[in-house]
Amino acid sequence: MKVERAKLSWLERLYIPSILNGFKVTMRHFFSWKRSGVYADKQSDFAAKTTMQYPEEKWPVPTGYRGAPYLVKDVDDNTKCVSCQLCEFVCPPKAIRITPPGQSGEVDREGAEKMPKEFEINMLRCIYCGFCQEVCPEEAIFLLKDYAITGESREELIYDKEKLLSLGGADERAYDHHVQDGVDEGIKKWEKKTEDAKNQPAFH
């Protein structure tokens, strides 16, 4: 196919107006930093700095961002994971590895029946797809907002159970969600279960 070149006018052939137009666009972008949500926290002071001093400065991670998957605890600071291994099963890059507890169940509180003996996520393998969060029947694993996963060796980037639990912390998001649904105490699944069992007539 033959493309006809557009015939340039005299003004266009002069070249300078196009350069000025380019400057105009650049300047518009330069002064529009205030409108961007990424620099929202800078709107207060009018210092026109548009370069973020990463890693000292961090951008506010938007809601729904899929960062690193961590294990979360319930409002009573208890491990929620029951070692069902569905996340291990669904994980496309096979980043998750769970060691089931065996007969003892490895439980640390009354009412619980089963917890993982070991829970490892290889952060080098993780592709942040969020399948583990979606499949988890206990709402025990969430992709939180961490995006800069760094380490000095491969071994260091295989996070174990203790590390995942301490990074995950208490699950505020799931808690809030349930409060909005009208359950005032939030999710205290084990507590509710133990309470129910206490309230029923004695089992003969």
Place this chain on the structure above:
Amino acid sequence: MAAKDTKPAVETVTVKVDGRPVEVPRMTPNWEGKPEPTTVLQACKQAGIEIPHYCYHPKLPVSGNCRMCLVHVAMPGRPGPDGKPPMNEDGTPKVFPMQLPYEPQTPRGVIGCATGIIPGMEIYASSPETKEMREAVMESLLINHPLDCPICDQAGECKLQEYSYDHGQAESGFQEFKVHKPKAIDLGPRITLDAERCVLCTRCIRFTKDIAGDDALGIVNRGSYNAISTYPGEAFDNNYTLNTVDICPVGALTSNDFRFQMRVWFLKETKSLCTGCGTGCNTTIGSRENKMYRYEPRQNDAVNIDWMCDSGRLDYKWIGREDRLAKLKGPKGVSAWPSALKAISDHLAAAEKGSVAIVASARQTNEELFLLSRLAKHLGAATDSVTRKGKADHLLLVEDRNCNTTGAQLTGITTKRVGSKLTSIAKEISAGKVKTLIVFGEDVTKHGIDAKLLKKVTLIVSDILPNATTKAADYLLPGCAHAEKRGTFTNVKGRVQKFMKALEPPGDALPEWEVLHELAHNVTGLDEFRSIEGLFNCMADEVKAFKDAGLTWAGLGDQGADVKF
């Protein structure tokens, strides 16, 4: 009838399943093998339609208590005063869909597992009425069932899970609190009961009473508080308790050995055999990432029906033991298979006739024993094996605890009196007549050939676990467990059955048949096959009992074949 004289004519009945006429035998063997009228459930199965059920099990007496197999049926009318059945206007026999007598607009179901078929019956296996009945039964079974699937070991192979996907609803109509029954009850040394999950199908009760012959279980309490229990203070501890875990359609009965070990959907299933005794129960190995997690019985009506004993089922841990022999050992300069096999072949080829003795194991496969007997014939070697006895029981376990004694006898490794030649072999060693001893899979120091005698011979040992004989070995060839290779065993009744490879052997370990094939090739010039299939077919051609039965590797199938001996 068109049936040939060679086959006795089977009396058949024609019924309609979902509007399709199906011809089924009038009688079907029941759990004991005695003929009984074919049931609606069996007729549907033959028509290719599975009726959901919990309490029905083909190898257990019918109890009909779970109600899951409810189906709507229509019966042909009774003959009138004229002796003729009622007819439709178009001349076809009239059928009457079953309905509640006091509420004629409501269809009435029958339980498929216990309702015999009659000619002209119509079974509506997939009709909306049947579907509604199933949904109602499902909802009622789930009233008190906990939502435990993430914790429950049965998840993935749970009938309740499967049927609630198929016939259940997302929401329950019941607002009441669930009844919380006791969890993790210690029912016996190998069984943990979760009473909440139980659907009270009584399969376990019937199994232990009618099959295992130990009336140990029963249901206690009433209504919602129904629970499986043993007699107070008694343990559920016969040697067949773990079968109740297999037949439990839900996760109520769980095996202590498998409890919280691995989710079932990760397990690779491999057809195998139990090596605990001479019965050779058909099993399925569940393994993941080269670790074996469990044995499950595999149905074979000619051998173990659907069961296996607890002692056999739990006899697998040695396969993954830490101290497995994984390193090939030999004299100086021999550290790998090629050099070891060459050195042994040269040694055997140079050996004087009669200066070699072989002690094989009746736990080896037919193929390995056959290759050993080939070697023995060429070398003029005395061969024998070791006997292992235990207490037999009434169901599966037999006295002979070697899994392949019959194979050792048929291949000529040993005689009717297993182990009778061991003393003469010991004598010949001390007399200096036998200069080379080949030992496969046995600790001969426990059978009359002590460490002092072993020092007098060139000792070639193949074994799986370390013992006094492997310590004394000049050549130590690490071998494979049955789960790590393929082969066949012949059970005490002469059934040849094959097993498949589930795991990779550790370290240097190689299947014994490969090693023996190499040696037999170097020493005797055997060169007829490359694979285990070829080896089996070669053996089946030479061993008389196998030849008479016309065995081939492919012909054995999953269920094996009988030989006469």
